[in-house]
Amino acid sequence: MDHIAFGDTPVSRCTYYRRVCDLPANIDPPHLGRIVMNAEYVLALMMPAPLGQAVKVDMQRRQADIGPILSHPRSGRWTYLVRPDLPDDDSLFAEMFRLNVSVVRAGGTIALPSPTDRGGMFRRWVEPPRCTFRPSGLVMVDAIRTRSGQRPPAQRRAAHG
Structure with a gap:
């Protein structure tokens, strides 16, 4: 899908x-x-490409299905499409923000690769x-925490308490 076919x-x-994809x-x-x-x-x-690559490797080591991943070459970011099982929790979003991970929640817009994207300059599929x-989404957040060296908030509180 990265190249434009007739x-x-x-x-x-x-x-x-x-x-096919129910998107x-x-x-x-x-x-x-x-x-x-x-x-x-x-x-x-959405996360920096190096973190996205590390998460992908981690998921593959676990033999977990990865699902669709987008690359944004000009901004150096990757986007994982996930199920909407993330809690609507400001502390989770703040934690992800500190890791330079953006959560596109319900109501947001996600751009997908198009054959008009000039050879994948803007978006392409990894x-x-x-x-x-x-x-x-919860499994992906866990993988992001693991690859960034973070522990879930409850584990951090237990370690300090």
């Missing part, structure tokens, strides 16, 4: 994202062919979506 258009790519993708704005989706039953965790699978 017949790969924003409309055909959107159709694939919707039918609520839309073309916006139509004249540019940018593909986006609203975060609802799919959330996203692991393209092949089905409806997305990993648990």
